[in-house]
Amino acid sequence: MKKLLMFTYSIIAYAIAFSSIIYWILSVSNLIPKISIDQSPKIPTVLAILNNVVLISLFGLQHSIMARGWFKEFFTKYFPRPVERSTFVLFSGILLFVLVSQWQPIGGIIWSIEPNTTLYYVLYALFFIGWTILLVSSFLINHFDLFGLRQTFLELQNKPYTPLNFKVRSFYKYVRHPLYFGMLLGMWITPIMSVTHLLFAIAITIYVIIGTRFEEKDLVTEFGDTYKDYQKSKPMLVPFTKAPKK
Known part of the structure; x- marks a missing residue:
């Protein structure tokens, strides 16, 4: 019963997380005005900023703290290890x-492409290609x-959890973090x-750069020289930006 409850918990966590990602994509797409981040300003600019x-700081701190090894060890002292990832x-x-949902609009336009033009559709195609890269990665x-989900499913089947092997395939042959690139x-x-x-994009970019640095340290700790060699051969976030060694 306990194992079934853990698996159910992980399904609920997954559903909430995946739904929030879909909501995020739609909110920055400008395709659904009612949930778009680009609505009319509601509060003074200084308060909005x-x-x-505060919002991006909370999001970044949660990721940075809960993803660290010391926090995982602390968590598993009081809660079952299989639900650690689901809790994150x-x-x-x-x-x-x-x-x-609470991101406050500021107003002002940096650029706006005329609808139903070639460039308009090209940009939207690249927009969705980016999010598709994230999902595929x-x-x-x-x-x-x-x-x-895998952690609690293995527990439900009375199988030990086995860490993932380090593999370089598809997008990972061109960039170390294609998920973040997307x-x-x-x-x-x-x-x-x-x-x-623009401010949202800048904030997410800063978060990704800082978070990736921490993640890289964890990957080096986990995979050692294998990952160090990978670091030397592939760019971190933008494909084709690392010159091949002569």
């Missing part, structure tokens, strides 16, 4: 929803391990770039 800084996913999903790692592509490539969207 302060609000947004659950809190990430909740905070992502809060981040997007999660499966290349192991989507269900990344979101905590995220950034989706955030920056848009037919309509408002000041609100």
Whole structure:
């Protein structure tokens, strides 16, 4: 019964997290005005910026703290180890929803491409390609391990958890973090770039750069020289930006 409850918990966490990602994508797409981040300003600009800084800081701190090894060890002293990843996913999903839904618009347009033009459709195509890269990259790692379902499913089957092997395939042959590259592509490539969207994109970019540095240290600890060699041969976030060694 306990194992079934853990698996159910991981399914709920997954559903919340995945729904929050879909909500995020739609909110920055400008395709559904009612949930778009590019609505009319509701509060003074200074308060809006302060609000947004607090939101992105909370989101970043949660990820940085809960993803660290010392926190995982602390967590598993009081809670079952199989639900550790699902708990991270659950809190990430909740905070992502809060981040997007409470992000305060500021107003102002940086650029706006005329609808129904070739460039308009090209930018939207790149926008969705970015988010598709993010999703596909999660499966290349192991989507269900990344979101905590594999851990509790193995527990439900009375099988020990086995860490994932280090593999370099598909997008990972060109960039070390294609998942983040897809995220950034989706955030920056848009037919309509408002000041609100720009600040959101900048905030997410800063979060990704800082978070990736911590993640890289964990990967070196886990995979050692194998990952160090990978670091030397592939760029971190942008494909084809690392010159091959002579």
